[in-house]
Amino acid sequence: MKYQIAILVENKPGVLTHVSGLISRRAFNIETINAGYTEEDDVTRINIVVNASDNMELNKVIHQMAKLIDVIKIVNISELPSISRELILVKVKADSPGVRADIVNIANIFRAHIVDVGHQNVVIELTGEQDKLAALVDMLGCYEVLEIARTGPVALSRGITPIKNM
Numbered sequence: 001m002k003y004q005i006a007i008l009v010e011n012k013p014g015v016l017t018h019v020s021g022l023i024s025r026r027a028f029n030i031e032t033i034n035a036g037y038t039e040e041d042d043v044t045r046i047n048i049v050v051n052a053s054d055n056m057e058l059n060k061v062i063h064q065m066a067k068l069i070d071v072i073k074i075v076n077i078s079e080l081p082s083i084s085r086e087l088i089l090v091k092v093k094a095d096s097p098g099v100r101a102d103i104v105n106i107a108n109i110f111r112a113h114i115v116d117v118g119h120q121n122v123v124i125e126l127t128g129e130q131d132k133l134a135a136l137v138d139m140l141g142c143y144e145v146l147e148i149a150r151t152g153p154v155a156l157s158r159g160i161t162p163i164k165n166m
Contacts, residue, residue, distance in 0.1 A: 002031060003058050004084065004155055006163050007046040007065065008038065008072040015070045019046060022068065026061045028052055032152020043072065043164075047154045075163040077155045084155040088126050088133045093144035095120045103143060110136045121146060 009015045016035055023030055031049040038045045052058040062074050077084075094100040100122060107114055107124050110132065116123035126136050130153065137148065157163060 001052060001054070002078075003050055003052055003055075004077045004082075004153060005048045005050065005058075005062070005074060006077050006155065007048065007074050008164055009044050009046060009068075010070040010072065011037070011042050011044045012070055015044070015068075016046060018068055018070065019048075019065060022065055023048065023050060023061060026064070028058075028061060032150075034152050034154060036154075047152065049152060073164050073166070075157070075166055077157060077163075081158040082155045083158060084129060084153045085127055086130055086133055086153045087151040088136070089115070089149045090124045090126075090137065090140060090145060091147040092122050092124065092140055093120060093146055094122045099143060103140070106136070106139050110139075112136060 007019060009019065016033075020030060020033060029051040031051060033046065033048045035044050035046045050058070052061075058076065062076065065071055065074055092103050094103050100117075103122050103124070104114060107126075110126055112124045112126035114122055115125045124136070124140075126133055133150070137145070157166070
């Protein structure tokens, strides 16, 4: 089963390596991982999606991560009402006006953005839930997809309480 975890850590070199290393040593498969700044300059938020056989096994790893000196807070977002989004960039071959028009129509259906157009390709940007992104990729499957880059999901809990206070 997939679990989404939000980890607040001190913004120091090597922290991401310590966190991902601990998860890897416990034989969890990290599906996605990303990190970025938060509302506080000295705090980084790491979003991880992992595969774990059950919640009890995941809680053992969370307990181990909490012992890392640079970790401030860990929350299993999967257990909370939350908002989750992912970003995808797709480069599609579009070497004729007809193909380019078809790809633009598909992008419009998904409310995606055309962020780059060349003589032979189009780059589409879409933000949303994983199902929506998968549907876009599926629709573009009729064309030659040259390259895909995805961020993996980032999530915030619903409500007024930030995870640092949970």
